[in-house]
Amino acid sequence: MSQTPQDLLQQLRIERSDRDLPVxxxxxxxLVAALVVxxxxxAGALVWHAARAPLVQVATVQAPASAAGxxxxxxxxxxxxxxxxxxxxxxxxxxxxxxxxxxxxxxxxGQLLARLDDSQAKAQLVLARANEAxxxxxxxxxxxxxxxxxxxxxxxxxxxxxxxxxEQTLDQAQASAASAAAMLASARDQxxxxxxxxxxxxxxxxxxFVRAPFAGVITDKAAQVGEIVSPxxxxxxxxxxxxxxxxxxxxxxxxxxxxxxxxHRVRPGQPAEAVLDAYPDWRIPARVxxxxxxxxxxxxxxxxxxxxxxxxxxxxxxxxxxxxFLERAAAPSAAPxxxxxxxxxxxxxxxxxxxxxVRDGRVARVPVRVLASFGDLRQVTGALAAGEHVVIKPGxxxxxxxxxxxxxxxQE
Numbered sequence: 017m018s019q020t021p022q023d024l025l026q027q028l029r030i031e032r033s034d035r036d037l038p039v040x041x042x043x044x045x046x047l048v049a050a051l052v053v054x055x056x057x058x059a060g061a062l063v064w065h066a067a068r069a070p071l072v073q074v075a076t077v078q079a080p081a082s083a084a085g086x087x088x089x090x091x092x093x094x095x096x097x098x099x100x101x102x103x104x105x106x107x108x109x110x111x112x113x114x115x116x117x118x119x120x121x122x123x124x125x126g127q128l129l130a131r132l133d134d135s136q137a138k139a140q141l142v143l144a145r146a147n148e149a150x151x152x153x154x155x156x157x158x159x160x161x162x163x164x165x166x167x168x169x170x171x172x173x174x175x176x177x178x179x180x181x182x183e184q185t186l187d188q189a190q191a192s193a194a195s196a197a198a199m200l201a202s203a204r205d206q207x208x209x210x211x212x213x214x215x216x217x218x219x220x221x222x223x224x225f226v227r228a229p230f231a232g233v234i235t236d237k238a239a240q241v242g243e244i245v246s247p248x249x250x251x252x253x254x255x256x257x258x259x260x261x262x263x264x265x266x267x268x269x270x271x272x273x274x275x276x277x278x279x280h281r282v283r284p285g286q287p288a289e290a291v292l293d294a295y296p297d298w299r300i301p302a303r304v305x306x307x308x309x310x311x312x313x314x315x316x317x318x319x320x321x322x323x324x325x326x327x328x329x330x331x332x333x334x335x336x337x338x339x340x341f342l343e344r345a346a347a348p349s350a351a352p353x354x355x356x357x358x359x360x361x362x363x364x365x366x367x368x369x370x371x372x373x374v375r376d377g378r379v380a381r382v383p384v385r386v387l388a389s390f391g392d393l394r395q396v397t398g399a400l401a402a403g404e405h406v407v408i409k410p411g412x413x414x415x416x417x418x419x420x421x422x423x424x425x426x427q428e
Contacts, residue, residue, distance in 0.1 A: 069419045072407045074374050078356040079402035080395055090281045090341040092320070094272030096292075098333050100230065100264035103238070105257055106132055107223045109246035112239055117260055119237055123228045130259045132245070134224040137217070144217035148210035151203065158196070158203040165189070165196035226259050235333065236261035268331055269305065269324060272339050273317035282307060282320055282341055290324060293336035301325040302339065354387055354397040361406040362386070362394060372407040373400060378419055379407060 110132030117129050172189035175181035239245055239256040246255045270290055274282055288302040305321040312319070322339055324331065361371045362384070369386055372379045384398035400406070405422075407414070414420075 069421045071423050072420045073423050074405040075358045075408050077400050077404045092272040092274045093338050096335040097271045098263045100267035103258040103261045105247050106226050106245045112241050117234045121234045125231050127228045130226040132224040137221040141217040141221045144214035148214045151207045151210040155203045158200040162196035162200045165193035169193040232262040232264040234260050235263050270322040270337050272320050274320050276316050279318045287342045289340040291338045354395050355400050356393045359394050360408045372410045374405045
């Protein structure tokens with residue numbers, strides 16, 4: 017059997033299977049293994065470094081207390097109150113369509129707080145304006161009739177005087193003139209009535225706008241859009257009697273109850289100090305406004321009004337407060353300098369004294385100057401701030417920038 021040249025070429029062709037191809041090497045398992053080993057080495061280094069960091073005790077840097085004022089003759093507790101506060105409501109009953117305020121928002125006198133449904137009030141106002149316009153238009157007609165009646169009266173009088181007309185026509189002209197004058201006066205009165213009705217309708221329309229009676233802060237938002245508000249309490253219904261409560265923060269003062277056995281120690285104008293329960297280290301200068309001339313027989317106390325001589329946004333209504341009644345006003349003094357640190361935190365350096373400050377797990381040496389001593393505390397000045405931490409009884413092994421471990425981390 018003879019073979020063609022194509023068959024011979026087909027026999028010479030080399031068949032290559034997939035298994036004869038070179039297999040590519042997978043390198044990613046080696047990369048993952050290398051990263052795991054590197055992470056383990058880093059973690060081990062951190063643990064080893066942390067184990068080598070020295071253990072230190074720290075103390076918190078304190079702010080010095082302010083100087084004491086005059087001697088206190090009496091102490092009483094009470095609450096911050098606002099002498100100028102109002103629950104704002106609409107003057108008519110209606111459904112709220114808009115409310116423009118939220119709690120904590122500052123408002124100005126006359127600012128729009130909310131709006132009621134004004135469809136009926138607006139219709140009445142439009143009608144009243146139309147009636148007034150109609151009355152003013154009718155006035156022109158009555159004025160023209162009165163003018164014509166006067167002209168007719170003069171003509172008839174002339175004719176009667178000349179004997180050209182009977183007396184009866186003069187009487188009729190006089191009656192017509194008097195009637196026209198009366199109708200003109202009545203038209204003027206109708207205009208006054210229409211103007212008054214228009215003004216009343218305008219007032220009722222203005223009542224649909226609820227505005228702030230004075231400048232202050234919204235402390236309570238009592239109604240929402242869609243609710244019915246009314247100036248009168250409707251028992252058993254869902255009608256709101258107020259839209260929002262406004263407090264004039266400039267009118268804040270303190271009401272305290274003083275035991276009647278010690279009320280003789282208090283007098284109007286007496287200096288005092290107020291300390292809020294929320295800020296026990298803040299002493300607010302105060303002064304007695306008045307002693308309310310009545311006693312509470314159930315508690316055997318007398319109410320005393322105390323004015324706060326400093327205004328601050330931190331003072332809020334109904335805060336608890338303690339008032340110290342003083343013998344005399346405290347003399348103004350400069351703010352205390354420096355901070356307080358334990359005496360054990362100080363070290364001797366060539367330039368004087370220094371302390372080791374701990375920040376972000378590392379120490380830094382801070383030069384300080386000692387101003388005064390208070391038992392185990394020292395009042396110092398330098399680059400230390402209240403709230404920072406200093407090392408107690410630092411050793412000679414500490415170096416600037418050295419990592420340390422805090423033995424009492426709760427203070428850090």
